[in-house]
Amino acid sequence: MQVFLWLVLFGLAHLGEGRVAFAQSPPVDSLIETKVSPYLLLDRGLQYRITKSINSMYNFDFETAERDFRVIAYQYPEHPLPEFLMALAYWWRIEVDVTNEKYDDIFLNYLDRANEKAERLYDQDPTNKEAAFFLAAGYGFKGRLLAERKSWTKAAWAGKNALKYMELSRGEEEFNPELLLGDALFNYFAEWIPENYPLLKPVLALFPKGDKVLGLQQLEQVASNAFYTRIEAMYFLFRLYASEEKKPYEALRISSYLHEKFPNNPYFHRSYARHLYTVGRWMEAVEESEEILKRIDEGWVGYESNSGRHAAFYLGQFEEKIGNREKAKYYYLKTVSYGEESESQESGYYLHALVQLGQIALEENQNKLAKEYFKKVKKYAKRKHPAHQAARDFIKKNKL
Numbered sequence: 001m002q003v004f005l006w007l008v009l010f011g012l013a014h015l016g017e018g019r020v021a022f023a024q025s026p027p028v029d030s031l032i033e034t035k036v037s038p039y040l041l042l043d044r045g046l047q048y049r050i051t052k053s054i055n056s057m058y059n060f061d062f063e064t065a066e067r068d069f070r071v072i073a074y075q076y077p078e079h080p081l082p083e084f085l086m087a088l089a090y091w092w093r094i095e096v097d098v099t100n101e102k103y104d105d106i107f108l109n110y111l112d113r114a115n116e117k118a119e120r121l122y123d124q125d126p127t128n129k130e131a132a133f134f135l136a137a138g139y140g141f142k143g144r145l146l147a148e149r150k151s152w153t154k155a156a157w158a159g160k161n162a163l164k165y166m167e168l169s170r171g172e173e174e175f176n177p178e179l180l181l182g183d184a185l186f187n188y189f190a191e192w193i194p195e196n197y198p199l200l201k202p203v204l205a206l207f208p209k210g211d212k213v214l215g216l217q218q219l220e221q222v223a224s225n226a227f228y229t230r231i232e233a234m235y236f237l238f239r240l241y242a243s244e245e246k247k248p249y250e251a252l253r254i255s256s257y258l259h260e261k262f263p264n265n266p267y268f269h270r271s272y273a274r275h276l277y278t279v280g281r282w283m284e285a286v287e288e289s290e291e292i293l294k295r296i297d298e299g300w301v302g303y304e305s306n307s308g309r310h311a312a313f314y315l316g317q318f319e320e321k322i323g324n325r326e327k328a329k330y331y332y333l334k335t336v337s338y339g340e341e342s343e344s345q346e347s348g349y350y351l352h353a354l355v356q357l358g359q360i361a362l363e364e365n366q367n368k369l370a371k372e373y374f375k376k377v378k379k380y381a382k383r384k385h386p387a388h389q390a391a392r393d394f395i396k397k398n399k400l
């Protein structure tokens with residue numbers, strides 16, 4: 001996880017999915033109760049109307065979602081919501097493979113337009129909590145992408161603006177579940193970063209202390225009660241449970257729900273397959289991985305080499321586990337091919353697939369081929385990476 005993402009993640013991320021049943025979600029009737037609000041964001045009728053559209057976006061039916069977003073833009077031409085929703089649709093295209101920059105410009109253009117409209121609303125009325133909310137979300141998202149692109153100074157500036165507007169948007173009780181996401185991420189990462197990067201402690205001394213346990217509790221609360229930031233909270237929860245918290249079954253619980261709710265979302269699909277693989281539910285992991293590869297071959301929206309690299313590796317592991325060496329080689333080679341297609345040669349699955357191919361080559365007395373695989377690992381892996389260590393050990397032990 002990027003060290004500097006914390007600068008922007010607590011800004012406010014993206015809109016959640018609307019009327020999702022998760023944990024203790026409010027019943028449908030409570031969501032469609034008529035309630036007069038000065039803010040479009042809190043209009044229950046609009047929330048109910050756009051639920052299907054936002055669901056379509058999360059399910060990668062962008063054509064349906066964006067058509068509906070354009071209708072909202074026609075109805076509310078001066079409001080930032082439509083442009084923000086369009087930006088979200090492009091964020092999800094980016095999320096599938098964040099190394100691919102082809103959607104960056106259009107995503108940032110929609111965010112800038114949303115921010116411009118929010119700024120006009122804010123200039124007209126500095127007490128407008130909704131305008132501040134959108135500015136916090138817009139700058140938070142911009143910073144998030146800039147951090148992925150390693151534009152640290154610009155990311156920090158965007159994160160600072162996100163935090164400023166998040167504070168200004170406080171005071172409207174119904175915004176509180178959405179704003180809690182920012183507090184949750186700050187609480188978690190403000191403690192996590194000095195634990196993992198002690199050199200940053202002097203910088204963090206300027207900020208309030210964090211609390212990882214509280215941060216996770218707040219994320220669960222947002223996942224249960226928020227309307228707009230619910231799915232983003234789930235996204236961070238399963239990532240944190242899977243990697244930092246070492247709670248794979250909790251990660252599986254959430255990714256299973258998300259894949260069931262949005263079965264055509266490739267990011268949720270491959271995350272579900274990964275968590276099945278992690279907990280040893282092999283047959284289900286195989287089934288989902290085979291489906292991912294099938295969808296790539298059929299050209300499903302968002303299914304590409306990055307997802308293929310994950311799925312092929314899980315299948316290679318399974319075939320090797322059951323002693324099917326030829327099929328294991330086939331899937332490891334597909335992992336390598338997908339990794340090179342997406343220029344992900346430094347990724348763990350790519351490197352470990354090469355290690356496995358080298359080991360199989362040794363077992364088949366193809367020492368020259370094995371040496372080629374191990375040399376490629378050493379070329380792309382950092383010296384401290386486990387794959388680099390494994391490659392060095394195999395070369396030394398077998399005198400390659």
